Every structure is written in C-alpha cells, then in structure tokens.
Amino acid sequence: xxxxxxxxxxxxxxxxxxxxxxxxxxxxxxxxxxxxxxxxxxxxxxxxxxxxxxxxxxxxxxxxxxxxxxxxxxxxxxxxxxxxxxxxxxxxxxxxxxxxxxxxxxxxxxxxxxxxxxxxxxxxxxxxxxxxxxxxxxxxxxxxxxxxxxxxxxxxxxxxxxxxxxxxxxxxxxxxxxxxxxxxxxxxxxxxxxxxxxxxxxxxxxxxxxxxxxxxxxxxxxxxxxxxxxxxxxxxxxxxxxxxxxxxxxxxxxxxxxxxxxxxxxxxxxxxxxxxxxxxxxxxxxxxxxxxxxxxxxxxxxxxxxxxxxxxxx
Amino acid sequence: xxxxxxxxxxxxxxxxxxxxxxxxxxxxxxxxxxxxxxxxxxxxxxxxxxxxxxxxxxxxxxxxxxxxxxxxxxxxxxxxxxxxxxxxxxxxxxxxxxxxxxxxxxxxxxxxxxxxxxxxxxxxxxxxxxxxxxxxxxxxxxxxxxxxxxxxxxxxxxxxxxxxxxxxxxxxxxxxxxxxxxxxxxxxxxxxxxxxxxxxxxxxxxxxxxxxxxxxxxxxxxxxxxxxxxxxxxxxxxxxxxxxxxxxxxxxxxxxxxxxxxxxxxxxxxx
Numbered sequence: 001x002x003x004x005x006x007x008x009x010x011x012x013x014x015x016x017x018x019x020x021x022x023x024x025x026x027x028x029x030x031x032x033x034x035x036x037x038x039x040x041x042x043x044x045x046x047x048x049x050x051x052x053x054x055x056x057x058x059x060x061x062x063x064x065x066x067x068x069x070x071x072x073x074x075x076x077x078x079x080x081x082x083x084x085x086x087x088x089x090x091x092x093x094x095x096x097x098x099x100x101x102x103x104x105x106x107x108x109x110x111x112x113x114x115x116x117x118x119x120x121x122x123x124x125x126x127x128x129x130x131x132x133x134x135x136x137x138x139x140x141x142x143x144x145x146x147x148x149x150x151x152x153x154x155x156x157x158x159x160x161x162x163x164x165x166x167x168x169x170x171x172x173x174x175x176x177x178x179x180x181x182x183x184x185x186x187x188x189x190x191x192x193x194x195x196x197x198x199x200x201x202x203x204x205x206x207x208x209x210x211x212x213x214x215x216x217x218x219x220x221x222x223x224x225x226x227x228x229x230x231x232x233x234x235x236x237x238x239x240x241x242x243x244x245x246x247x248x249x250x251x252x253x254x255x256x257x258x259x260x261x262x263x264x265x266x267x268x269x270x271x272x273x274x275x276x277x278x279x280x281x282x283x284x285x286x287x288x289x290x291x292x293x294x295x296x297x298x299x300x301x302x303x304x305x306x307x308x309x310x311x312x313x314x
Numbered sequence: 315x316x317x318x319x320x321x322x323x324x325x326x327x328x329x330x331x332x333x334x335x336x337x338x339x340x341x342x343x344x345x346x347x348x349x350x351x352x353x354x355x356x357x358x359x360x361x362x363x364x365x366x367x368x369x370x371x372x373x374x375x376x377x378x379x380x381x382x383x384x385x386x387x388x389x390x391x392x393x394x395x396x397x398x399x400x401x402x403x404x405x406x407x408x409x410x411x412x413x414x415x416x417x418x419x420x421x422x423x424x425x426x427x428x429x430x431x432x433x434x435x436x437x438x439x440x441x442x443x444x445x446x447x448x449x450x451x452x453x454x455x456x457x458x459x460x461x462x463x464x465x466x467x468x469x470x471x472x473x474x475x476x477x478x479x480x481x482x483x484x485x486x487x488x489x490x491x492x493x494x495x496x497x498x499x500x501x502x503x504x505x506x507x508x509x510x511x512x513x514x515x516x517x518x519x520x521x522x523x524x525x526x527x528x529x530x531x532x533x534x535x536x537x538x539x540x541x542x543x544x545x546x547x548x549x550x551x552x553x554x555x556x557x558x559x560x561x562x563x564x565x566x567x568x569x570x571x572x573x574x575x576x577x578x579x580x581x582x583x584x585x
Contacts, residue, residue, distance in 0.1 A: 027489045035408060046426065131574060143555075148342060258542075
C-alpha cells in the first residue's frame with residue numbers, strides 16, 4: 001500500500017523508514033502469524049488429549065496409563081450405558097442440577113435485572129453486592145456454605161429454629177444434599193444472569209415500550225409482548241453460558257461433599273464421577289468412555305440451544 | 315417515566331432482601347474467621363463475640379499460607395501475561411479477518427469439561443518431568459484464561475474503527491506497526507478488562523491445580539483443604555483460610571468494578 005513516500009502528508013510526525021523485506025513478509029502474513037500461536041497452544045492442549053481420551057475409551061486401561069492395555073472395542077460403552085448404579089444416576093443428577101439451577105437462576109436473574117433496570121438511588125451498592133458472589137473463589141464459597149449448613153452448628157438450622165422448624169440435614173442428608181448444592185450454585189451464579197440481562201435491557205431502545213404504553217398495554221403485557229421478545233437473544237446467551245458451566249460444576253460439589261459426591265454418591269454428577277474414576281480409582285478406560293459420552297451430551301445441548309437462537313433471530 | 319410509589323416501595327424491599335441474601339453469608343464467613351472454635355459452636359455468640367486473630371495467625375504462620383499466596387499470585391500473573399501476549403494478536407486477527415471458524419477452536423476450550431483433558435495432560439507432563447512445577451500450572455491456567463482474552467478482545471477490536479489504522483498506513487507504518495502503535499494503545503480499557511478477568515479466573519481455578527500441583531506449588535484454592543480433616547474440621551482455621559483466598563479478589567473486583575462487569579457481559583448483547 002504505502003510503497004511510495006510521495007503520498008505521505010508533510011505534517012506527519014511518523015518517520016517512514018524503508019521497510020525491510022522480512023518485516024514486509026511478516027506484514028503480509030500477519031493474518032495467520034497473529035492467530036497461529038494462540039491456536040496452536042489451545043489445539044495442542046485440546047485436540048491431542050481429546051483424541052487420546054477417545055482412544056482410551058476403547059481400551060481396558062487401568063491402574064497406570066503406562067500399563068499394558070488391550071483394545072476392547074465398544075465394550076466400555078456397553079458397560080457404561082448399562083450401568084444403572086453409578087452412570088445413569090449420575091446422568092440424572094447432572095440433568096437435575098443443571099435444569100433446576102438454570103431455572104432458578106434465569107427466573108430470579110430476570111426478576112432482579114428488571115428491578116435494577118430503571119435508575120434509582122443506591123443502585124451502585126446493589127451492583128456491588130451482585131458482583132461479590134461472582135468473583136468469590138468457588139471452593140471457598142463451598143466451605144462457607146458448609147459451615148452455614150452444618151446440621152449441628154450451622155446458621156441455617158438456627159434460623160429455622162426461630163420459626164419453630166426442626167433441624168434439617170442439608171448437605172449431609174441423602175435426599176437434601178443435591179437441592180442444597182443447587183441452592184449454593186444459584187446463590188453464586190444468579191448474579192451472572194442478572195449482569196448479562198441488565199446489559200441486554202440497557203441496550204434496548206425505549207421506543208417500543210412507549211408505543212405499547214400509548215396503546216394501553218399493562219406492565220405485564222409490555223413485559224410479555226415487548227421486553228421479553230426483544231431480550232430473547234440475550235437470554236439465550238445467558239442460558240448457554242450458565243448451562244455449560246452448570247453441566248461442568250465441580251468445585252462446589254467437591255468442596256461440600258468431597259470425593260465420590262458423598263457416601264451415597266448423593267451429589268455425584270457426571271463430572272464428579274469421571275474425576276473419581278480417573279484420579280481415585282485410575283479406571284482410565286471407563287472414565288474416558290464416561291467423558292466422551294459427557295462431551296457428546298454437552299455438544300448436543302449446545303447445538304440445540306444455538307439452533308434455537310438462530311430460530312429466535314429470524 | 316417515573317415508577318408509581320407502590321412499586322418504588324416494593325422495589326426497595328425486594329432489593330434489600332436480594333442484597334442481604336448475597337452479602338450475609340460472606341459476612342458470616344468473615345465473622346467466623348475471627349471466632350474461636352468454641353464460639354463458632356455457640357449460637358448465643360452468633361454476632362456478640364470477642365474477636366480473635368488466632369485463626370489468621372494459624373493460617374499465615376503455621377500453615378505456610380504466605381507461600382501459597384505467593385504461588386497463587388505468580389501462577390495467576392504469569393498465566394494472565396502469557397494469555398495477553400498470545401491472545402491479543404490472535405483476537406485482532408480473528409476480528410479483522412473475520413476468522414470465526416478459527417475462533418471456534420479457541421472457544422472450544424471453554425466448553426470442554428476439564429477432567430477429560432487432565433488424564434492426558436498428566437501423562438504427558440509427568441513423562442516430561444514437569445508435574446509439580448509451576449510451568450504446567452501456568453499452562454493449564456492459560457487454557458482457561460486464553461479463550462477468555464480472545465473472546466473479550468475480539469468483541470473489543472470489532473468495535474474499534476479501522477480508519478485509524480488506515481490513517482497510520484498512509485503515514486507509512488506497516489500493518490504490524492499500526493497494530494502495535496495505534497490499535498494496542500487504543501485498546502487499553504479492553505486489555506484491562508481481559509487481564510482482570512483472566513487473573514480472577516486463574517486465581518479461583520481449582521481442578522487443574524488439584525491434580526497438577528504438589529506440596530511446593532500448591533495454590534490457595536487447593537490449600538484450603540489442609541483445614542479439612544477426615545474426622546473433624548477446624549472451622550475457625552477453615553473460615554480464615556477461605557477469607558484469605560476470597561477477600562483480596564473481592565476487594566480488587568470492587569475497585570475495578572467497571573472492567574469486571576464489562577468482561578463478564580462481553581458479547582452478551584450482540585448475540
């Protein structure tokens with residue numbers, strides 16, 4: 001482009017030295033030279049391990065990945081898919097955890113975002129409060145709730161006592177543990193949905209709202225027929241981001257229940273199950289199979305949501 | 315348009331409940347970190363207790379926490395700098411040349427469950443005698459922060475007009491020179507956002523460090539578990555340890571609130 005210096009305006013303060021050949025080459029190939037290091041890095045840490053996991057899932061590798069292992073074809077997949085004691089309950093818990101947590105986070109997040117939408121005094125402080133759970137270290141958050149939900153000394157049961165309700169086992173109960181961890185996830189991540197939806201709401205123009213108001217639409221009608229449709233793309237992004245992370249939840253579950261998701265595996269999701277198979281029992285073949293199936297589930301869920309998003313944009 | 319008075323009252327009440335629900339547990343954690351274990355067990359001493367700094371003395375002196383704080387700082391800082399160095403040019407290229415498919419490769423890292431990568435990583439890195447060193451920890455944390463940097467900066471570069479670079483080209487700069495001297499300085503707010511978010515996510519990361527660190531390279535989220543025994547839990551120490559991990563990152567986030575929020579919501583409204 002700037003090969004001649006005659007086109008250069010005289011007021012320019014930037015010197016135009018003769019560009020050396022190698023620099024010219026770098027310049028011409030910048031598209032890939034810029035992108036290559038980052039892409040190589042991610043691909044090396046991603047593609048090879050994934051391929052290897054896929055390979056391991058077809059072998060009976062266990063004990064040590066260095067040990068001799070035999071190719072067993074799809075035997076692991078048959079084993080895993082017919083395992084109704086650990087695998088399918090883990091799938092069920094993963095689905096329950098993700099769907100219930102997402103439901104609460106989206107409904108609460110939408111409600112809080114609407115409350116925060118129009119400016120008011122003290123808005124700054126509410127935003128501060130909303131940011132705190134988001135940046136808190138998840139493992140520490142798990143420990144904090146573990147103290148609050150402790151059946152004997154925890155604040156939660158003391159509060160219930162004031163209302164005359166008997167103590168609950170919370171995290172230690174076989175049937176209360178999963179709902180309690182869902183609660184913790186909702187506490188930590190609803191703010192994320194609030195922030196995303198608030199960004200979406202703020203970017204909406206006021207005109208459709210005003211038009212609907214002049215037409216005599218009630219507050220609910222305006223939300224249902226004006227705000228919500230306009231906000232759908234943002235909402236889908238929020239669900240996509242939160243959904244993927246909720247599927248992969250590990251820190252909170254590990255911090256509150258430890259290995260295996262508790263003595264009855266009561267919070268053992270696919271992620272916790274696969275971690276245990278890999279690092280507590282060294283069942284690499286089976287764990288790789290679980291992980292490949294898990295991965296396919298995530299891709300499937302993402303695909304379904306993005307397909308919905310494209311439809312919504314049309 | 316002004317909301318009706320009834321709504322304003324409702325809003326104040328509802329938002330007070332929200333703020334309390336979000337802040338009270340954190341205050342409870344910090345309060346417990348200043349209590350003796352006896353006071354933690356006593357409901358009567360819920361808020362009226364004599365504060366003690368014994369737990370912090372335990373955490374910072376006996377439990378080697380200073381070392382773990384330094385580890386966490388070093389890993390998060392190094393991963394952030396390296397992610398910016400690799401990520402900024404990549405995001406620029408992907409934004410200007412519309413390389414959406416290439417961007418997808420980087421974003422895959424965001425989607426995949428970390429466990430599925432850990433076994434192969436562990437195998438390769440232990441064969442290279444790297445497990446237990448800072449190198450693998452930094453690399454594994456970069457795997458989290460690099461996609462974050464690329465994602466945030468792609469959006470930022472998209473919003474930066476190309477005219478300025480073209481003006482610089484007319485002035486005789488090369489494309490790479492224009493990127494370095496014009497685009498990067500203009501992107502400082504975006505770079506700050508990406509850097510802060512990358513630091514926070516790396517600081518909070520638990521699973522990679524759980525597998526890839528050893529006694530000397532342990533980061534804070536892993537070190538918290540030193541206070542959880544098989545039979546009993548040292549609640550005071552545990553809450554002090556949790557506070558030491560969480561509080562600094564929360565304070566930083568409050569000071570740079572604007573950047574954290576814009577990072578967390580990057581790309582959300584464009585769909």
